[in-house]
Amino acid sequence: MVVGAGLAGLSLALQLGRDGVRTLVLDPRPSDSMAQASPAAQVGGGTLITPVTAQWATKVGVHAALLRAEGCRVVDDLVGLSSPALLTNGKLAKQKPRPEPDISTREGALVAELQHKKGLVGAQSGYLNVKQSELENVIRGECSKAKSVAIAWGQSFESVVEEAEDGTLSCEVADIATGESRIVSCRYLCGCDGRGSRVRETEFRGKVEGFDNKEHKGMMLHMMCECSLGWDLDRAAYRLEQKSLNGFGPTIGGGACEPVPGADPKAYRLSVNAPFTMWAGSADPSESPPLSLLQKQLKPKLPKGAEISDVSWSRFYRMNHFVASSFRRGSAFLVGEAAHSHPPVGILPMNAAIADAADLAWKLSLAVRLGLRPNEGGILDSYEEERRAAAEDTRRSIAGYFSDLMQGKLDPVRYARNDCGLFSSLPEASQMVVRSDRAAAYPVRVGEIPPSVAGLLLTNTMSSKSFQDIACSSLRHKVFCFCSEWPVKMDSPFGGGESEPSHSGRIESSDRSDRSMGSEAETSIKRRGSAEVMTWERILQNTEFMLGRAFVSQCDFYVLHQTSKIAHTVDLDRHLSCDPVHVVDAESRLFREWFGEDALLSDTGAARGLLLRPDGRVGCIGEFPDFLEDLGHYHHRSGLAGGG
Numbered sequence: 001m002v003v004g005a006g007l008a009g010l011s012l013a014l015q016l017g018r019d020g021v022r023t024l025v026l027d028p029r030p031s032d033s034m035a036q037a038s039p040a041a042q043v044g045g046g047t048l049i050t051p052v053t054a055q056w057a058t059k060v061g062v063h064a065a066l067l068r069a070e071g072c073r074v075v076d077d078l079v080g081l082s083s084p085a086l087l088t089n090g091k092l093a094k095q096k097p098r099p100e101p102d103i104s105t106r107e108g109a110l111v112a113e114l115q116h117k118k119g120l121v122g123a124q125s126g127y128l129n130v131k132q133s134e135l136e137n138v139i140r141g142e143c144s145k146a147k148s149v150a151i152a153w154g155q156s157f158e159s160v161v162e163e164a165e166d167g168t169l170s171c172e173v174a175d176i177a178t179g180e181s182r183i184v185s186c187r188y189l190c191g192c193d194g195r196g197s198r199v200r201e202t203e204f205r206g207k208v209e210g211f212d213n214k215e216h217k218g219m220m221l222h223m224m225c226e227c228s229l230g231w232d233l234d235r236a237a238y239r240l241e242q243k244s245l246n247g248f249g250p251t252i253g254g255g256a257c258e259p260v261p262g263a264d265p266k267a268y269r270l271s272v273n274a275p276f277t278m279w280a281g282s283a284d285p286s287e288s289p290p291l292s293l294l295q296k297q298l299k300p301k302l303p304k305g306a307e308i309s310d311v312s313w314s315r316f317y318r319m320n321h322f323v324a325s326s327f328r329r330g331s332a333f334l335v336g337e338a339a340h341s342h343p344p345v346g347i348l349p350m351n352a353a354i355a356d357a358a359d360l361a362w363k364l365s366l367a368v369r370l371g372l373r374p375n376e377g378g379i380l381d382s383y384e385e386e387r388r389a390a391a392e393d394t395r396r397s398i399a400g401y402f403s404d405l406m407q408g409k410l411d412p413v414r415y416a417r418n419d420c421g422l423f424s425s426l427p428e429a430s431q432m433v434v435r436s437d438r439a440a441a442y443p444v445r446v447g448e449i450p451p452s453v454a455g456l457l458l459t460n461t462m463s464s465k466s467f468q469d470i471a472c473s474s475l476r477h478k479v480f481c482f483c484s485e486w487p488v489k490m491d492s493p494f495g496g497g498e499s500e501p502s503h504s505g506r507i508e509s510s511d512r513s514d515r516s517m518g519s520e521a522e523t524s525i526k527r528r529g530s531a532e533v534m535t536w537e538r539i540l541q542n543t544e545f546m547l548g549r550a551f552v553s554q555c556d557f558y559v560l561h562q563t564s565k566i567a568h569t570v571d572l573d574r575h576l577s578c579d580p581v582h583v584v585d586a587e588s589r590l591f592r593e594w595f596g597e598d599a600l601l602s603d604t605g606a607a608r609g610l611l612l613r614p615d616g617r618v619g620c621i622g623e624f625p626d627f628l629e630d631l632g633h634y635h636h637r638s639g640l641a642g643g644g
């Protein structure tokens with residue numbers, strides 16, 4: 001059950017629907033508001049989809065529709081996005097022409113890294129400037145096509161009335177129109193009900209020991225509005241600054257001004273500080289500051305003659321953040337603003353809500369499809385491990401930006417790198433990445449989005465694709481195996497032939513130091529293994545074994561080759577439970593990017609592998625047979641091993 005048909009709830013439902021998971025979405029808004037966006041989107045909401053969210057949109061099949069949404073615009077100048085022109089006391093600061101970024105500059109290096117490593121080229125991968133309401137429309141439209149998703153409008157979650165031993169929850173759901181209640185049972189409850197979350201207040205507060213929705217307070221009181229702005233300046237984003245002494249003294253106020261995506265060339269969103277005398281007061285965020293107050297505060301910061309009219313909405317807000325101390329309690333989860341809320345500014349809050357939903361969705365759908373008991377840990381625990389750390393990062397990032405702004409130390413290149421999401425990693429604490437000391441030397445680390453490479457030939461369709469195309473092709477796990485030679489030599493736990501292999505993934509340990517030379521796990525692999533010539537088929541059989549049959553049914557397999565000859569080998573892959581796709585990487589570019597030039601030069605034919613999670617992040621990476629052991633750990637940690 002997904003509580004809330006806002007951005008987080010819809011994103012979660014869409015992905016669950018794509019995976020065929022039966023999903024009920026509740027929202028108290030009446031059904032005749034079907035075409036309307038969530039309350040947050042109606043009063044503004046975010047306007048920028050980051051490149052990493054754009055990749056998610058491609059995976060769930062809404063990217064093309066987003067590009068067609070009203071007013072949607074692709075932004076590929078990532079650095080420009082974080083360095084809008086400056087208006088000081090209404091005067092446009094002289095802008096130094098930005099030199100064409102070359103590789104010797106930080107901006108040039110970032111652009112090169114984005115293009116060459118992350119495949120950030122063209123409309124498929126840049127930022128999308130689009131209204132949150134349009135984004136919700138597109139996602140809601142897709143949800144309505146999914147057979148396994150039902151949205152119940154006019155229905156509000158009240159509380160959980162009973163928790164069965166197996167984790168199943170019986171929930172009271174109220175019909176807003178009639179005032180009557182009914183009981184709905186669900187295996188999982190996802191609180192996507194925004195800042196004032198009822199799921200959080202009824203199912204976490206008082207039920208999780210020491211639970212807190214910790215507030216990080218900011219002093220400043222701000223105002224925000226959407227309006228019609230009449231002025232002569234170009235339609236672009238501006239930073240507003242007010243200085244005393246006719247523009248030469250210390251800063252005494254600031255704000256921002258950005259065009260609202262859409263057809264109206266005069267539509268702008270303006271933010272500005274409220275008068276200092278109001279900061280200590282208790283202005284309620286649901287209150288609307290009057291036009292006269294907005295005008296008074298904005299006038300000294302906008303050019304002479306600028307006219308503000310037709311305010312469609314206005315809000316007070318403070319630079320406050322709230323982060324819940326737990327995102328999961330048994331079968332109940334907090335997602336999006338129910339779990340962590342931030343000031344309604346910039347790029348991150350809206351994208352963080354989608355990222356929470358994207359992360360929980362693949363974990364939940366695996367848990368449902370492979371039969372994990374709702375109360376069990378593993379893959380479901382990793383939601384909190386990964387997303388709470390991300391919420392703290394979002395808080396630090398927003399706070400850092402405003403602190404830099406106050407001190408006049410803006411660093412647009414750093415924000416561009418951080419905000420795009422393509423360089424982020426997963427926290428050490430996450431169980432759903434297997435960090436191996438042996439892989440420390442590789443350029444790609446677990447938890448990261450690996451580099452993209454174009455020009456890969458998929459021999460099943462004889463089509464040319466980039467790695468990013470493959471990564472975005474579905475919401476399944478993907479396992480890549482690579483070797484420069486074929487057949488390969490492999491010291492494998494399967495290598496002995498006669499003896500039945502044991503599942504080394506079950507030698508579970510959170511302490512990777514047990515893998516030092518002479519450790520029990522390592523010796524057992526050595527003992528079992530025999531360096532015999534293996535075929536790809538054997539490697540994949542080993543891989544299948546380590547992940548378990550049920551898990552394998554949720555994976556796509558790719559075998560990377562340097563030559564297309566492999567495609568013509570007779571009887572390839574005949575004993576596998578899934579058909580691997582053979583990919584020709586003629587120049588070994590993926591191998592270089594993932595394992596490093598040194599590995600290529602010194603390569604002795606050892607096979608290597610990489611497991612890509614459905615969110616496009618590396619789950620484990622390494623050289624066989626260690627990679628097999630890591631796959632076993634990944635599978636075991638997920639808690640899904642029993643289901644297989």
Ligand SMILES: Cc1cc2nc3c(=O)[nH]c(=O)nc-3n(C[C@H](O)[C@H](O)[C@H](O)COP(=O)(O)OP(=O)(O)OC[C@H]3O[C@@H](n4cnc5c(N)ncnc54)[C@H](O)[C@@H]3O)c2cc1C
Binds near residue numbers: 004029
């Ligand atoms: C004025 C404003 C400006 C913003 N500007 C930006 C920006 O510039 N950049 C940015 O990144 N972000 C911005 N945001 C933030 C962004 O809109 C939010 O991060 C995003 O909407 C969070 O999505 P959500 O689904 O978690 O919560 P919400 O969008 O709040 O959705 C919650 C949903 O839950 C439903 N619900 C509530 N109670 C119940 C219940 N008991 N039962 C069932 N359903 C329930 C509600 O009806 C609603 O549909 C802004 C927000 C506002 C309000």
